[in-house]
Amino acid sequence: MLSGDTFRLLDLIMRLVINTAFIIVIARYFYFPKARRRDFFFTYVLLGFCIFMLIHLMSDSKMKTGIAMGLFAIFCIMRYRTESVPIREMTYLFLIISLAAINGLAWSAGSAKDGAIAGPLLTSMGELVLTNLIFVLGVWVAEAGKFVKSLSSKYVKYDKIDLIKPERRDELIADLKERTGLDITSVAIGSIDFLKDMALIKIYYNTDEDDESAQKMPKSYE
Numbered sequence: 001m002l003s004g005d006t007f008r009l010l011d012l013i014m015r016l017v018i019n020t021a022f023i024i025v026i027a028r029y030f031y032f033p034k035a036r037r038r039d040f041f042f043t044y045v046l047l048g049f050c051i052f053m054l055i056h057l058m059s060d061s062k063m064k065t066g067i068a069m070g071l072f073a074i075f076c077i078m079r080y081r082t083e084s085v086p087i088r089e090m091t092y093l094f095l096i097i098s099l100a101a102i103n104g105l106a107w108s109a110g111s112a113k114d115g116a117i118a119g120p121l122l123t124s125m126g127e128l129v130l131t132n133l134i135f136v137l138g139v140w141v142a143e144a145g146k147f148v149k150s151l152s153s154k155y156v157k158y159d160k161i162d163l164i165k166p167e168r169r170d171e172l173i174a175d176l177k178e179r180t181g182l183d184i185t186s187v188a189i190g191s192i193d194f195l196k197d198m199a200l201i202k203i204y205y206n207t208d209e210d211d212e213s214a215q216k217m218p219k220s221y222e
Contacts, residue, residue, distance in 0.1 A: 012056060014125060016049075019103035022132040023048035023096055030139045031092050040089050047093070048100040055104030099135050103128065151185070151204055158201045164189050176203055183207070 027044040031037075085093070106123040156176070158164070163172040169187070177184050182205040190200040 015103050015106065015128065016052060018125075018128060018132060019052045019100055020045075020049060022103075022136060023099060025136060026095065026099075026139055027092070030136075030143050031088075034143075035088065037089070040092070044092060044096045048096045051097055051100040052104045055101050095135070095139070099132065102131060106131075152207045153202055153204050154182075155190075156180070156201050156203060158199045159197060161192070161194070161197045161199050164192065164199050164201075172201075176201075180205075 023045060027041050031044070032041050106128050158172075158176075160172075160175060162168070163175060173184050173187060176182075176187065180203070182203070184203050184205045186204045188202040188204075190202060192199045
């Protein structure tokens with residue numbers, strides 16, 4: 001029969017393998033294909049590993065979960081507040097933190113003072129794997145995007161300046177649809193150059209792909 005220390009060590013190794021494997025799956029096969037950000041992929045994998053180990057050690061010292069999560073929240077705010085992190089990256093960050101915390105807190109058994117295993121199983125490996133699979137399923141459903149269309153935007157320099165009038169907005173959208181081939185839903189008129197008969201227009205269109213190439217207004221548009 002395994003001693004309490006041996007059982008706890010094996011339990012830690014198994015949970016660490018499960019945690020690392022599922023974090024790599026989420027970061028590599030859901031986040032990375034669209035973002036192509038190696039820096040965030042590196043961050044997610046190592047952050048998941050660090051939080052798992054910290055949660056495990058804090059659980060050993062019987063620190064309350066609320067205090068532990070509060071420390072992690074402070075750490076994340078201090079680390080990431082100096083740089084604007086996109087919403088998608090921040091969402092994955094919270095997902096990885098949550099998954100690592102769950103895996104780190106999911107103890108399988110305690111140990112008695114004499115080394116024997118004490119207490120019933122709190123979280124079986126099957127339950128832990130199922131919980132991780134539910135996380136993966138949730139990410140897959142969200143990334144599939146079958147329930148909502150993605151609205152993207154682009155800037156175009158437009159030459160038919162007579163169509164920028166509010167009363168001819170439908171004609172403007174129809175002409176832009178014809179010339180761009182995009183499913184344009186709305187437009188916003190920016191700067192207008194009457195000398196060159198040119199206007200800068202931001203178009204909004206439905207697409208099945210993520211496009212963040214025109215999220216910030218250029219100075220010439222303001």
